[in-house]
Amino acid sequence: MTENQNILEANSLTMSFGGLTAVANLSFCLRKGELVGLIGPNGAGKTTVFNMLTGVYAPTEGSILLNQGDKKQAISGLPPYKITQKGIARTFQNIRLFNKLSVLDNVRIAFHFSRSYSMFHSFFLTPLFWREEKKITADATELLALLRLEERKNDLAKNLSYGEMRRLEIARALATHPQILLLDEPAAGMNPQETEELSELINLIREKFSLTILLIEHDMSLVMKLCEKIMVLDYGMMIASGTPEEICHSKRVIEAYLGEEV
Amino acid sequence: MGLFVQQIVNGLALGSIYALIALGYTMVYGIIRLINFAHGDIYMIGAFVGYFALTTFNLPFGVSLVLAMLIPAILGMLIERVAYRPLRKSPSIAVLITAIGVSLLIENLAILWFSPDPRPFPQIFPNMPLDFFGIKISIPQIIVFLTSVALMIALNFLVQKTKIGKAMRAVSQDKEAASLMGIDTDRIISLTFAIGSALAGAAGVMVGVIYPRIQPLMGVMPGLKAFVSAVLGGIGSIPGAMLGGLIMGLTESLVTALISSTWRDAIAFGLLIVILLVKPSGILGKSTREKV
Amino acid sequence: MAQQTKKNSTYDGYIALASALLLLILNLILVSGKMPAYYSGILGFMGINIILAVSLNLINGIAGQFSLGHAGFMAIGAYVSALISIYLQWPFIVALLCGGLAAAFIGILIGLPTLRLKGDYLAIATLGLGEIIRVVILNLDITKGARGLTGIPRTTTIFWVEAIAIITVIVTINLMRSTHGRALLSIREDEIAAEAMGINTTYYKVFAFATGAFFAGIAGGLFAHIMGYIAPKNFDFMRSIEILVIVVLGGLGSITGSIVATIVLTVLPEALRGFAQYRMVLYSAMLIMMMLFRPQGLLGTRELKVSDVFKFFSGGGERDD
Numbered sequence: 001m002t003e004n005q006n007i008l009e010a011n012s013l014t015m016s017f018g019g020l021t022a023v024a025n026l027s028f029c030l031r032k033g034e035l036v037g038l039i040g041p042n043g044a045g046k047t048t049v050f051n052m053l054t055g056v057y058a059p060t061e062g063s064i065l066l067n068q069g070d071k072k073q074a075i076s077g078l079p080p081y082k083i084t085q086k087g088i089a090r091t092f093q094n095i096r097l098f099n100k101l102s103v104l105d106n107v108r109i110a111f112h113f114s115r116s117y118s119m120f121h122s123f124f125l126t127p128l129f130w131r132e133e134k135k136i137t138a139d140a141t142e143l144l145a146l147l148r149l150e151e152r153k154n155d156l157a158k159n160l161s162y163g164e165m166r167r168l169e170i171a172r173a174l175a176t177h178p179q180i181l182l183l184d185e186p187a188a189g190m191n192p193q194e195t196e197e198l199s200e201l202i203n204l205i206r207e208k209f210s211l212t213i214l215l216i217e218h219d220m221s222l223v224m225k226l227c228e229k230i231m232v233l234d235y236g237m238m239i240a241s242g243t244p245e246e247i248c249h250s251k252r253v254i255e256a257y258l259g260e261e262v
Numbered sequence: 263m264g265l266f267v268q269q270i271v272n273g274l275a276l277g278s279i280y281a282l283i284a285l286g287y288t289m290v291y292g293i294i295r296l297i298n299f300a301h302g303d304i305y306m307i308g309a310f311v312g313y314f315a316l317t318t319f320n321l322p323f324g325v326s327l328v329l330a331m332l333i334p335a336i337l338g339m340l341i342e343r344v345a346y347r348p349l350r351k352s353p354s355i356a357v358l359i360t361a362i363g364v365s366l367l368i369e370n371l372a373i374l375w376f377s378p379d380p381r382p383f384p385q386i387f388p389n390m391p392l393d394f395f396g397i398k399i400s401i402p403q404i405i406v407f408l409t410s411v412a413l414m415i416a417l418n419f420l421v422q423k424t425k426i427g428k429a430m431r432a433v434s435q436d437k438e439a440a441s442l443m444g445i446d447t448d449r450i451i452s453l454t455f456a457i458g459s460a461l462a463g464a465a466g467v468m469v470g471v472i473y474p475r476i477q478p479l480m481g482v483m484p485g486l487k488a489f490v491s492a493v494l495g496g497i498g499s500i501p502g503a504m505l506g507g508l509i510m511g512l513t514e515s516l517v518t519a520l521i522s523s524t525w526r527d528a529i530a531f532g533l534l535i536v537i538l539l540v541k542p543s544g545i546l547g548k549s550t551r552e553k554v
Numbered sequence: 555m556a557q558q559t560k561k562n563s564t565y566d567g568y569i570a571l572a573s574a575l576l577l578l579i580l581n582l583i584l585v586s587g588k589m590p591a592y593y594s595g596i597l598g599f600m601g602i603n604i605i606l607a608v609s610l611n612l613i614n615g616i617a618g619q620f621s622l623g624h625a626g627f628m629a630i631g632a633y634v635s636a637l638i639s640i641y642l643q644w645p646f647i648v649a650l651l652c653g654g655l656a657a658a659f660i661g662i663l664i665g666l667p668t669l670r671l672k673g674d675y676l677a678i679a680t681l682g683l684g685e686i687i688r689v690v691i692l693n694l695d696i697t698k699g700a701r702g703l704t705g706i707p708r709t710t711t712i713f714w715v716e717a718i719a720i721i722t723v724i725v726t727i728n729l730m731r732s733t734h735g736r737a738l739l740s741i742r743e744d745e746i747a748a749e750a751m752g753i754n755t756t757y758y759k760v761f762a763f764a765t766g767a768f769f770a771g772i773a774g775g776l777f778a779h780i781m782g783y784i785a786p787k788n789f790d791f792m793r794s795i796e797i798l799v800i801v802v803l804g805g806l807g808s809i810t811g812s813i814v815a816t817i818v819l820t821v822l823p824e825a826l827r828g829f830a831q832y833r834m835v836l837y838s839a840m841l842i843m844m845m846l847f848r849p850q851g852l853l854g855t856r857e858l859k860v861s862d863v864f865k866f867f868s869g870g871g872e873r874d875d
Contacts, residue, residue, distance in 0.1 A: 054750060055749075056746065056749075079749070079754075079756075080746075080749035080750055081749045081750075081751075081752050081753055081754045081755065084749070084750055084751065084752035085752045089750070090750055092746075092747065092750075096744045096746060096747040096750075097743075097744070097747070098739070098740050098743035098744060098747065098748075099743060099744075100743060100855065101736075101739060101740070101743060105736060105739070108733070108736060109733075109736045109737065109739075109740045109748070109751055109753070110751045110752070111733070112733050112736070112737050112751060112752055112753050113752040113753070114752075115733075116733055117732075117733070119729075119734055121732070122728055122729055122731075122732030122733070122734050122735070123725050123728055123729065124728070125728055129732065132733075133732070133733075136733065172751065173750075175751075176751060176752050291674075295674070297674060297677075297678075345842055345846070348846055349845070349846065349849055352849035352850075353849065353850070354673075354674070355614075355620070355802055355806065356802065356845055356849035356850070357845075357849075359798070359799055359802045359803075359841070359845050360841075360842055360845040360846065362795055362798075362799065362841075363838050363839075363841035363842035363845060364838075364842060366834065366837070366838035366841070367835065367838035367839055367842065370834040370835045370837075370838055371835055373831075373834075374831055374832070374835060482791075486681070486685075486791070489678070490678070490682065493675070493678055522693075524689070524692060524693050524699075525689065525693060527685060527689050528685070528686045528689035528690060528693075531681075531682035531683070531685045531686050531689075532682075532686060534678065534679070534682045535668070535679050535682050535683065535686075538668075538671055538675055538678070538679050539667055539668070539670075539671075542671055542675050
């Protein structure tokens with residue numbers, strides 16, 4: 001597979017809820033290894049795009065194609081768990097951790113399909129069960145160490161700080177072995193120092209797991225610094241896309257953010 | 263055809279009783295998201311208050327009906343204050359179990375005090391069928407239907423037109439915002455229990471008027487079915503509860519007449535499941551989508 | 555089991571305790587030859603209730619699917635196994651298994667459409683389905699309707715009950731600590747996030763429902779063969795409520811909690827027998843009190859460990875939930 005190949009193609013995606021069109025006729029491609037930012041004012045339809053890509057919503061119209069090696073397959077309309085298994089993982093804007101479970105268990109859950117054994121082994125605690133459980137725990141601990149959460153692995157997820165919760169969301173998503181990672185406002189609620197650390201972390205995991213990343217973020221400095229390409233949504237439509245440089249100077253983008261007067 | 267229309271008449275009388283009970287379920291659920299299992303037993307208490315008022319104290323029907331609404335109303339407020347309010351922040355299943363406990367307590371106290379044997383409810387109205395073009399409608403049926411409709415109109419006025427009603431609607435939308443607007447939410451919740459229980463109490467007397475046998479466990483099945491009616495109509499919706507109650511009453515009397523009375527309960531619950539699968543928010547309920 | 559990690563050792567504590575509790579009961583049974591039938595009867599019901607409570611806990615507490623129709627599955631197991639014993643005279647254990655499988659099958663059939671519903675709606679749908687099962691049994695000829703089914707061989711011994719109770723507890727606990735158990739827990743915590751982790755939530759919800767139904771069916775079979783006589787009223791809505799009360803009182807998700815609560819709630823009404831007519835009044839009053847003062851149940855979601863018991867007796871009580 002060449003570096004420049006499209007790993008994901010979205011073709012004229014439309015999502016309507018009753019009479020409201022949240023996303024209209026949206027098309028874009030993600031190249032393998034790219035880090036793309038998705039920005040836009042509140043209510044522009046960014047999270048709806050994520051929800052379509054991950055199968056939470058089936059698009060009203062349009063298709064999503066996932067390109068793996070030489071086979072191209074449509075994933076639009078598949079249930080979310082199948083899409084995750086095909087290699088698209090996400091974090092949630094309004095953090096959705098398994099609150100009453102330990103940090104370690106949160107990550108171990110995400111190894112569910114990649115390292116599984118049949119029910120038989122769990123009912124009878126066969127040697128395979130112990131072996132696999134040991135590996136899952138080791139892998140989960142390694143991921144937690146990478147995201148600087150190792151110390152807190154036995155705490156309940158609900159007792160983490162805000163920044164830790166966001167990092168645990170990322171750890172959990174990585175545990176599903178994704179090729180494409182969708183990050184929904186990972187820096188929301190973080191202070192400048194935490195944001196700085198986060199951007200290093202994103203670069204680190206991108207390298208380490210050779211990920212393609214699509215990032216929704218309101219912190220412009222973070223987006224401008226990290227992303228190679230930026231897409232701008234407004235009222236469910238793509239109003240601009242290009243390099244950070246181009247986006248900064250786009251008249252339409254400035255209008256969308258600051259109003260027509262400027 | 264005559265049989266069919268006759269069953270519709272019977273169904274409307276039964277349905278208006280279900281509707282009265284369902285209103286209490288729907289109002290309480292709408293305001294604190296609790297399936298108040300004790301509600302069916304409040305209805306039973308209403309029937310017994312009416313019974314004692316009419317027999318032991320020989321009071322006129324109107325006064326008995328008022329008493330049979332007043333005492334359950336006080337009981338409803340008491341239950342809310344003692345058993346549900348301390349659990350306002352607990353998981354809903356804990357409150358549900360408490361409600362089941364309250365229900366069992368009322369039933370068993372009633373068995374203790376009133377004896378488990380059925381009692382005949384006094385016949386105040388002559389059970390004389392009036393003939394309307396071959397359809398027989400008894401005077402008790404007319405009384406029950408008219409009283410229920412009057413109570414529902416009164417409730418609708420209260421909820422839609424008065425300040426208290428506005429406060430009730432506000433609390434059921436958003437408890438926190440309502441209390442920020444200066445509404446005493448605890449008082450409104452208490453009042454909701456009072457109104458719901460008063461309607462159930464009235465339903466207790468109504469059922470005594472048409473089916474003149476009352477006993478301490480009489481509230482269990484009608485309570486469940488009234489709750490099903492509330493879900494059917496769209497839980498939290500007052501017109502929904504009325505509609506759901508009527509549908510339940512009509513279905514039951516038609517099934518009883520056309521199929522068999524032993525299948526009646528299965529059909530009632532089957533109807534519920536079909537509605538839940540097709541439109542979980544009920545006929546008049548608004549559907550909500552979880553935000554991801 | 556030499557390979558187990560440090561983390562796993564915490565589980566062993568409560569497995570040991572659970573088995574110890576059950577072994578204690580088993581020991582009592584060894585002397586039950588000389589025990590009055592009254593006590594052995596209570597022990598039998600206790601074991602059946604443990605199976606019911608643990609299996610409902612799998613659905614309600616672990617997978618977080620609020621079911622109010624457990625008595626319906628118990629009824630299917632009871633009737634299927636009883637009919638097999640009466641008409642086909644198959645061996646007892648085969649009849650029991652068929653009852654359990656029939657209940658599991660109905661569980662899958664019911665679960666597939668209804669488990670799309672959530673929370674209170676699911677509770678009401680399962681309540682309705684439980685009632686439908688009862689009404690169907692009431693109306694069939696083969697089940698003899700409201701008169702009930704008589705002449706069921708009374709083959710259930712306390713040994714059978716306790717052995718199956720132990721198997722149920724161990725299988726459930728083993729399941730809980732595995733990746734499959736974690737999948738169920740994740741559904742309880744957040745279904746949308748669980749899907750996003752690659753977990754087929756529909757499959758696991760139906761699996762929990764079917765497994766719970768299977769054990770409830772087995773419990774029903776044991777019940778039928780202990781009583782010798784069953785009728786639809788044995789499996790009404792109140793029966794489902796009784797089981798739910800045990801589970802909530804013990805703590806949703808806590809298996810040892812279910813066992814402790816079963817013992818308390820089976821013994822309590824018996825202990826109150828002396829108060830005759832006040833018995834049920836006291837029982838319901840105590841139920842309200844317990845919920846008011848400890849709404850998370852006796853144990854919350856945690857499990858009782860052997861070390862807790864030692865800690866308790868050495869004076870250092872802890873209450874962290």
